[in-house]
Amino acid sequence: MIDLVLIGLTRFLVGGQAHWIGASPDTRQRIYFANHASHLDTLLIWSALPRLLRGSTHPIAASDYWGKGRVRRHIALKVLNAVLVDRATQGPPGAALAPLRGVLAEGESLVLFPEGTRGTERLPGPFKSGLYWLSQEFPEVELIPTYLDNPSRAFPKGTFLPVPISCTVRFGAPLSRRQGEEKDAFLERARAAVGALASDPVA
Amino acid sequence: MSLSDKLFILFGGISALLGVASVIGFALSRKVTSENGRATVDNLNARIKAWWVMVAIFAVSFGLGRGVTVVLFALTSFYALREFTSLTPTRGADHLPLVAAFYVLLPLQYWLIWIDWYALFTILIPVYGFLLLPSLAALKGDPEQFLLRVSRIQWGLMLTVYCISHAPALLTLDIPGRPREGFLLLFFLITVAQFSDVMQYVSGKLFGRTKVAPVVSPSKTVEGLVGGGLSAVAAGAGLWWITPFTPLEAAAMALAIVAMGFLGGLALSAVKRSMGVKDWGTMISGHGGVLDRMDSLSFAAPVFFHLTRYFYT
Numbered sequence: 001m002i003d004l005v006l007i008g009l010t011r012f013l014v015g016g017q018a019h020w021i022g023a024s025p026d027t028r029q030r031i032y033f034a035n036h037a038s039h040l041d042t043l044l045i046w047s048a049l050p051r052l053l054r055g056s057t058h059p060i061a062a063s064d065y066w067g068k069g070r071v072r073r074h075i076a077l078k079v080l081n082a083v084l085v086d087r088a089t090q091g092p093p094g095a096a097l098a099p100l101r102g103v104l105a106e107g108e109s110l111v112l113f114p115e116g117t118r119g120t121e122r123l124p125g126p127f128k129s130g131l132y133w134l135s136q137e138f139p140e141v142e143l144i145p146t147y148l149d150n151p152s153r154a155f156p157k158g159t160f161l162p163v164p165i166s167c168t169v170r171f172g173a174p175l176s177r178r179q180g181e182e183k184d185a186f187l188e189r190a191r192a193a194v195g196a197l198a199s200d201p202v203a
Numbered sequence: 204m205s206l207s208d209k210l211f212i213l214f215g216g217i218s219a220l221l222g223v224a225s226v227i228g229f230a231l232s233r234k235v236t237s238e239n240g241r242a243t244v245d246n247l248n249a250r251i252k253a254w255w256v257m258v259a260i261f262a263v264s265f266g267l268g269r270g271v272t273v274v275l276f277a278l279t280s281f282y283a284l285r286e287f288t289s290l291t292p293t294r295g296a297d298h299l300p301l302v303a304a305f306y307v308l309l310p311l312q313y314w315l316i317w318i319d320w321y322a323l324f325t326i327l328i329p330v331y332g333f334l335l336l337p338s339l340a341a342l343k344g345d346p347e348q349f350l351l352r353v354s355r356i357q358w359g360l361m362l363t364v365y366c367i368s369h370a371p372a373l374l375t376l377d378i379p380g381r382p383r384e385g386f387l388l389l390f391f392l393i394t395v396a397q398f399s400d401v402m403q404y405v406s407g408k409l410f411g412r413t414k415v416a417p418v419v420s421p422s423k424t425v426e427g428l429v430g431g432g433l434s435a436v437a438a439g440a441g442l443w444w445i446t447p448f449t450p451l452e453a454a455a456m457a458l459a460i461v462a463m464g465f466l467g468g469l470a471l472s473a474v475k476r477s478m479g480v481k482d483w484g485t486m487i488s489g490h491g492g493v494l495d496r497m498d499s500l501s502f503a504a505p506v507f508f509h510l511t512r513y514f515y516t
Contacts, residue, residue: 161306
């Protein structure tokens with residue numbers, strides 16, 4: 001019930017049309033990785049996915065925002081199936097990834113924002129290494145670059161109310177795997193794949 | 204004849220017209236072979252289908268009364284403003300003025316029309332919005348392209364909210380001896396404006412040769428304008444019996460609607476070009492966005508509203 005209200009509200013305010021450019025909606029196990037600009041991003045991808053996929057797809061959400069307050073927490077965990085991650089986790093590289101590994105090990109899909117935090121530019125900033133480690137550990141999972149157009153305008157950082165500006169969600173072709181690719185080269189390639197989906201008719 | 208009898212005849216007539224169009228569209232789709240022709244016929248059929256939906260929505264809202272009609276137009280404005288803003292470059296400092304435009308000025312404008320506060324709804328956006336929006340934008344202290352940014356938001360609001368809201372405002376007009384006939388005036392306005400668009404498209408496709416403004420709007424031709432305009436003026440004159448106008452006056456009113464509609468289509472086409480797009484959106488299949496359908500109405504509505512108000516109330 002709440003999910004339908006949230007999807008309805010998202011569609012009403014920002015549209016959130018899905019464009020499957022290089023991939024089609026499929027039940028294969030996937031990691032969708034996207035640029036991150038706004039709190040709307042998780043909702044946008046979630047509304048853009050067909051219902052069938054929503055149940056088995058888990059967005060990663062920062063616990064310092066989505067874990068706060070009973071309502072937000074309930075929406076994140078119960079409605080969006082989100083996995084909450086503590087961005088401040090200390091420890092060896094990739095320690096914060098434990099909950100994500102769990103989801104992937106169960107055969108479910110993930111939505112990831114590898115920039116780690118919300119950016120202000122149209123093109124994504126440098127990616128954190130999590131995507132690389134997961135891609136190494138779960139080589140059978142498809143990596144789908146995803147570009148979110150406009151959420152930074154509809155709901156910019158530091159504001160309290162989204163305004164109605166149409167946003168689109170573009171899903172690109174799965175990122176190819178390359179034998180023995182270095183971490184930085186892989187992350188740069190992944191970032192470029194997301195950026196390449198940005199169509200920019202208006203400066 | 205009672206109001207509901209008239210509405211029944213009118214919507215019956217439009218359904219018959221659309222029925223004929225659907226049959227022709229179906230026949231064409233079975234005959235066409237070339238790829239280019241197929242695209243044109245598919246677009247035509249998508250347009251006809253969308254017309255059925257739009258007419259059904261209007262018929263239902265007319266049937267349910269003034270409140271529903273006002274809400275319907277408020278939603279139309281909402282989607283048109285969303286389209287306008289989506290294509291307009293904005294910066295972070297424009298967020299507050301946009302919040303005010305969507306969540307304060309838009310509902311307020313339609314509420315004023317609902318309670319029939321003429322003196323305020325005609326100045327709310329051009330005067331108070333005009334002062335409020337740049338003030339809010341300036342508070343953020345971002346001078347980059349300031350004038351350009353506030354003008355875009357203000358003009359978007361004028362076109363999509365202020366102008367379009369004058370269509371349902373016709374329902375507030377009190378014409379002596381004709382209670383509750385605002386619906387018929389609204390019907391007259393929409394029918395003439397949209398019929399003019401359709402007939403300009405049709406006669407442009409059939410006879411179009413001389414382009415009016417090739418750079419701004421390549422599909423607008425003199426032949427299309429004259430053919431479409433004359434058909435719409437004739438249709439308007441033929442609808443005199445639902446209005447307070449004589450047949451000649453109805454033709455003159457229709458001419459005003461056609462002229463303003465044409466200019467609206469042209470001006471908004473120029474806005475689209477300046478933003479580098481062909482359509483305002485994708486919401487109405489075959490037609491493009493809401494604003495692609497409402498561009499002529501947005502220019503025609505305020506003029507028709509005022510002409511009627513000054514001469515007939």
